[in-house]
Amino acid sequence: MYSRQTISELEADLVAVEAKIAELRSEQHVLVRELEYAQAPQSDGSRSMVDYVQSHLDIRRDTARDLVFAARRFVHHRGLHDRMLYRGATFDRTVAAIKLADAGASQDDVTESYRRDLAGVARMIVRTRHVTPADERRVFSGRYFTIQPNLDESTYRMWGEAPGVVGRTIEKAICDRADDLRATAGDLPSTRAQRQLDALGVMALDSLNGSTTGDGSSVGQVTVFMDARRDNPQETATIIEYGPRVGPDTLEEIMCGGRVQIVGLYTDGIPVVTSPAVRAIPPAVRHTVAHRDGACVIDGCVSLYRLEPHHITRFTDGGSHHPDNLATLCWYHHHVAIHGNGYHIDQDSPAQRRRLTKGPPPRGSPRGVG
Ligand SMILES: [Zn+2]
Ligand SMILES: [Zn+2]
DSSP states (O other): OOTTSOHHHHHHHHHHHHHHHHHHHHHHHHHHHHHHHTTHHHHTTOSSHHHHHHHHHTOOHHHHHHHHHHHHHGGGOHHHHHHHHHSOOOHHHHHHHHHHHHTTOOHHHHHHHTTSOHHHHHHHHHHHOOOOHHHHHHHHHTOEEEEEEOTTSSOEEEEEEOOHHHHHHHHHHHHHHHHHHHHHHTTSOOOHHHHHHHHHHHHHHHHHHOSSOTTSOOSOSEEEEEETTOSOGGGSOEEETTSOEEOHHHHHHHHHSSOEEEEEEOTTOOEEEEOOGGGSOOHHHHHHHHHHHOSOOBTTOOOOTTOEEEESSOGGGTOOSOGGGEEEEOHIIIIIIIIITOOEEOTTSOTTSBOEEOSSOOOSOSSOOO
8 A cells, every 4th residue: 555655755654653652652651550550560460560561561571661661750751741742752762861861861961862863862871870879779689690491491591680790790701701612613603692602501511510621521421211113313302311301413412422321212101222321432432532632623723622522423323432433522613513503524524634514414434333
């Protein structure tokens, strides 16, 4: 229906719709205020009014927070509210202007803020606001960190809120570590956010195991259950005993590391085959390979961090624990590049200057398959 309109007509429509949204938000904030007076959050067990609005409207937390903020503050800023209703200021603009006024800005500064973009107003708010002792206490007592697995523990979510100085410390530690990883990552694709999570993971590992490599086994003994009717572990979902559900790539990763016992199960859950913990790389072989390679064998890598042996031909593809099928890798190349991103070691590359490839996985080791 819009196809015959000019660009300026479309723009005018777009702006008009935003004005309608502002009008509707204004209606909504009255309702939110009344619900808050009626103590609606307590009635359904919500932790706060923001939680209540977020869950009932199924909207983003920032939007819920702005709506509750507006409901509480519009009444003290009638002029700004009217400017939204009758003079075309948007809801976001009005919330920003009220936050600026609340931060202690002069009337002139608030008026001036309408000429800036929203990011500019956000900077004005930060410059204007003074942190009071009451603010500090509120931030400190509101500090929290939550880490929560999903139902089958295949992923974890984490979030929280920290006082400024603590947050800055955590951020710096994670960012410094992520920068170290970038030096190792070289040309491998990884976003800053991905490296930050990787950094957090290795910091946790260091905290649990110390930062030296030890015997390279960071996993310990694990028991893995899988469907016994399929002999190819690549096809079957697996669960680590009392732990997270993992896929075939993680299973392969675990086989490079700790002692693994495989238990085959029929669908009714009865164990039928139990392997002894033979799937682990024998300690003597580990030491031989570590001594032979001395460092990460990826061409150009100088990292000595958590050196570990890796099966060039995957164990599940018939690769053996023979030293010729093992290569020493640093933590990043082993866990992020290979087992995480799905790269393989190029079998044609020289033994001490290995290249990574995205081609099909190597099949069959030079000798001693099985
Ligand atoms: Zn491996
Ligand atoms: Zn490396």
